Amino acid sequence: TDLYTQEEKEKLAHLIQRNTKEEVCLISAKTGEGIRNLKELLARSIPEGYGNRMITGDLVDTGDLVLLVMPQDIQAPKGRLILPQVQTLRELLDKKCLVMSVTTDQYLSALENLAVPPKLIITDSQVFSYVYENKPKESMLTSFSVLFAAYKGDLLYYIEGAKAIDTLNENSHVLIAECCTHAPLKEDIGRVKIPRMLKKRFGEKLDVSLVSGTDFPDDLTKYDLIIQCGACMFNRKYVMYRIDKARNQYVPMTNYGITIAHLTGILEHVALP
Template sequence: MNDTPASERLHIGFFGRCNSGKSSLINALTGQSVAVVSDIAGTTTDPVSKAMELPGLGACLLTDTPGFDDTGALGPQRIERTLRAADRTQIAVLLFGEGDCAAELDWLGQFRAREIPVIAVLAQCDRLTDPARAARAVEERTALPPLCVSAATGQGIEELRRALAAVHRDEPREITAGVAEQGDTVLLVMPQDAQAPKGRLILPQVQTIRELLDKECTTICCTPQGMSAALAALARPPKLIVTDSQAFEAVYRQKPAASRLTSFSVLFARYKGDIDAFTDGAAAIGRLTPSSRVLIAEACTHAPRTEDIGRVKLPAMLRKKIGAELRVDVISGADFPDDLTPYDLVIHCGACMFNRRHVLNRIARARAQSVPITNYGVAIAALIGILDRIEY
């Protein structure tokens, strides 16, 4: 379980005011000293995540967040980071106390707007003067019956575990659903450039290979230079060819007529996001002009290389088609503008480092601002004119 990628774990976020007991609750839930606990307000200054395996939930990523009432000099920045943590949260544990809960209600609205399930917790209930009254007040304001929990005494911890398991609905999703069936022969074309460090494969390749093996597919791997030899070694054409998007054009030229074609990035566009939104967004490429502005969003935070697809190759392809004056901005990691309206198109990476919730939130933000959004692989297929001839 420790080797499960963070993007494939269930993301559970703990949200509340400073000193509301978030860190203590995480420690009690896991039975470990995962989060730093202190009576000093603002001890948790940034969202801190810990990979764990919890009974009934499996591989999880528990995120301890700064208090959303932080008023220190860095309070606004800390609250902004808490909001970013909410973007990738799949279940939110929202901590309440006695008295006014206006701030908690504001955050409950944030979670509901993102369609994030919320578990209300009356934390530190061993310290409350009237827990039953406080619980009734929370339920009246939120329509959520809170769990009365104490990290100090252990009260309610098992109930919280059961509540998390009840809320969690593990939707089985497949990377190759609908394009590769049990026993198919699949050819994977994988360039080994500077973005594939020596001795390793990139995550989308690893995950796709594993899924194909689970389907008992005959899986053949090659580089673009070795594609002809790989095809010649087969008695009949492969049912499916999956390529790195940057090799789309060369692979398409060599593809047997009987073989279907897609890319790792396109597969992840379906697996991690909304393929219809991405294909609709690709239509905006045809409307770009030299005065347009495009945002390229990478999930990875790796140091740029000369062969980088997002920072070098894709901008070059866009400028070749649209014009050298086209403005292309590149962001990475958790950075994503609140205001997308200056852009005529957003092009997102395959998001192998993000969970689906995170990608769908970005798509929703773009849609809300009427800004088209697409994906690396979909955009490249559109740029070379084969989008209607690939599998997605």
């Protein structure tokens, strides 16, 4: 408004309001007058539910059939489900989806007993390859870890980071970054399975380090790749802090599910929210 007289401001505001049928907010860049009104107007204009990120994004909607493949192995708490499974299941129920949950050994039987193929199959990343090889052609496939890569982090950055896997060699240094802390488990996905997959491809001399909890190095430049867990125990703000830290030091970063999908050659076939 600093460029106009009071009469000009009133005429212009009236003209804009008449032509757009929208409320007009006059502000001054010099004095800040009207800024508070602008903020209040913007706040009132925000659509209901804006900013509420969804785990499954736009992959499924009301009435869609979703099959969850959830191995209940040593990594699953006895008598309980792990947090990503619980959160995903709850969201699907809120979306009024039809949900069927099975363990890996009942996967084929479940498909045989369904009248129609599921719209979406969500699997644990460690059985990605098996589920993909046996899925119906019509069904989309993703994993809990891939969904959480988008929900908690930057999915496109993770996918771009996965390309760095192909540039690794036996002299490379990889950092596995877990967010939760737990006692080492047999066949642990971050401590055992992913390092084994990497070393099988690039050699046993490949250096794989691991940090857990809030332990995350300030200097990341010695690493050729960072592989982040699904971060179900941390909020998105903290995960984005890690991502920005890696990005600012030009170190590629990806996550568990994206890594496994890339290593098994099915990433391009995975449904992304």
